[in-house]
Amino acid sequence: MLTIGKLGAKAGVKVPTIRYYEQIGLLPEAERSAGNQRLYGSKALERLAFIRHARDLGFTLEAIRDLLSLSDNPDQSCAAADAIAKAQLLEVENRLARLTALKAELERMVVQCAGGRIADCRVIEVLGDHSLCATDHLHPETEETP
Amino acid sequence: MLTIGKLGAKAGVKVPTIRYYEQIGLLPEAERSAGNQRLYGSKALERLAFIRHARDLGFTLEAIRDLLSLSDNPDQSCAAADAIAKAQLLEVENRLARLTALKAELERMVVQCAGGRIADCRVIEVLGDHSLCATDHLHPETEETP
DNA sequence: CCTTGAAGCTATAGTTGCTAGAGACATTAG
DNA sequence: CTAATGTCTCTAGCAACTATAGCTTCAAGG
Ligand SMILES: [Zn+2]
Ligand SMILES: [Zn+2]
Ligand SMILES: [Zn+2]
Ligand SMILES: [Zn+2]
Numbered sequence: 001m002l003t004i005g006k007l008g009a010k011a012g013v014k015v016p017t018i019r020y021y022e023q024i025g026l027l028p029e030a031e032r033s034a035g036n037q038r039l040y041g042s043k044a045l046e047r048l049a050f051i052r053h054a055r056d057l058g059f060t061l062e063a064i065r066d067l068l069s070l071s072d073n074p075d076q077s078c079a080a081a082d083a084i085a086k087a088q089l090l091e092v093e094n095r096l097a098r099l100t101a102l103k104a105e106l107e108r109m110v111v112q113c114a115g116g117r118i119a120d121c122r123v124i125e126v127l128g129d130h131s132l133c134a135t136d137h138l139h140p141e142t143e144e145t146p
Numbered sequence: 147m148l149t150i151g152k153l154g155a156k157a158g159v160k161v162p163t164i165r166y167y168e169q170i171g172l173l174p175e176a177e178r179s180a181g182n183q184r185l186y187g188s189k190a191l192e193r194l195a196f197i198r199h200a201r202d203l204g205f206t207l208e209a210i211r212d213l214l215s216l217s218d219n220p221d222q223s224c225a226a227a228d229a230i231a232k233a234q235l236l237e238v239e240n241r242l243a244r245l246t247a248l249k250a251e252l253e254r255m256v257v258q259c260a261g262g263r264i265a266d267c268r269v270i271e272v273l274g275d276h277s278l279c280a281t282d283h284l285h286p287e288t289e290e291t292p
Numbered sequence: 293c294c295t296t297g298a299a300g301c302t303a304t305a306g307t308t309g310c311t312a313g314a315g316a317c318a319t320t321a322g
Numbered sequence: 323c324t325a326a327t328g329t330c331t332c333t334a335g336c337a338a339c340t341a342t343a344g345c346t347t348c349a350a351g352g
Contacts (some may be wrong), residue, residue: 003348007300008223013298020339035347037300048231050274056285057273061338071270078267079157082259085269089252092245101244104237105167121224123231124217127203139202149319151328161329181318204349205299207309 001039004030011048018048026051031032059088101137108134147185150176164254168278172197172211205234247283254280 008015021027024037027047030038040048047068054064063084070081105126113122125130154161162209167173173193176184186194193214200210209230216227251272259268272278 003300014338014340017338019301026285033347034336035300037347043224047272049276054273056276057251059244061161061328067270067273070264073262074265076264077262078262081254081264081269082261085252085256085259088247089256092249092252094173096242096249098271099204099245100236103235103238103242105203106231106238109233110219110228110235111199113224113231114218117218117220118222118224118227119244121227123224123227124213126212127200128192128217130195130199130202130222137202149328162311162312163309164331170309179318184320201309229342 001031001041002045004038004040005011007040007045010045013052014046020049021051024061026061026068057088058092059084063088078111098137101135105133105137107136147187147189150184151185152184153191153194156191157198159194167194167197168208172207172214199230203234204238209232209234226250244283249280250282251279251281 002010004015004018005014006017018027022029030040030044033039035063042071050068050071055061055069059067067081067084070076070078109123111127112126114120118124148156150161150164153159154164164173165184168175173190176186176190179185196217197210200213201207205213213227213230216222216224227232255269257270258272260266264270
């Protein structure tokens with residue numbers, strides 16, 4: 001049985017984060033020692049590692065909640081899990097496209113500045129006027145399709 | 147003179163966001179009409195467009211605050227502004243690298259799943275075990291160097 | 293056995309960048 | 323003039339934690 005500190009160290013998750021996950025129901029309520037301290041077994045470690053890994057891959061806690069409940073009944077079809085992963089892939093691809101445009105625009109800005117006074121600074125100038133940009137680099141929320 | 151709604155429409159910023167920017171001191175307190183409604187001139191529009199554009203390029207409000215105060219005295223050197231832009235570029239490059247790794251990993255997961263039961267789902271399996279991943283795709287906060 | 297320090301407990305508030313709602317006042321179109 | 327928008331302030335909420343305060347429990351050393 002692990003204390004919360006040891007569990008956090010093994011899973012690479014900070015202690016308050018573990019308590020937070022329990023609070024929002026992502027982890028079940030832990031067993032308690034005689035002195036009211038949380039105790040965890042290997043199942044909890046696996047579950048926490050799953051959460052941590054999914055977070056590292058950018059899944060939201062809501063998606064992780066669904067993935068966990070799917071993984072809790074292993075005989076069902078995995079179509080729902082695959083759909084969540086595919087949605088996450090799409091999301092990542094969108095952000096990637098956007099970030100790529102941002103990077104190009106920031107590079108242009110930085111390179112074009114000759115480094116004199118603010119009045120002549122290309123960085124300030126471009127920030128004030130999007131028509132000086134080469135790409136669209138739209139804000140994502142601007143392009144919703146309801 | 148523009149009302150807050152017109153200003154928002156021209157700058158592509160929602161009305162509550164404008165009030166929020168004023169509240170946190172990013173925009174100066176607006177003039178008021180006889181009936182206590184905010185009124186804006188072209189200077190406010192420029193400033194708001196600057197903020198919006200910088201946000202679209204991923205700058206934080208803190209960075210934008212600094213950029214605005216720099217752009218308010220045009221005779222200074224632009225080194226500080228350029229430094230902020232370069233830092234932002236670095237940040238974007240880091241996120242880009244991370245997202246690229248994520249995308250590769252998600253693609254692997256999705257492609258490898260044959261689509262049967264949860265018990266055999268590659269998505270669930272990989273989420274539970276990072277050693278099945280081909281890349282590191284670390285979480286950024288994990289690699290701090292204090 | 294006692295003490296000290298680390299680790300754990302709860303509960304609350306703060307972070308970032310907004311967004312949503314309630315309830316009241318202002319403006320404008322018909 | 324009335325009805326429909328628009329605007330006002332204030333408060334609370336979102337994700338996903340992080341930090342603080344003030345307490346209790348535990349493990350090790352003397
Ligand atoms: Zn410059
Ligand atoms: Zn632009
Ligand atoms: Zn599958
Ligand atoms: Zn992995």
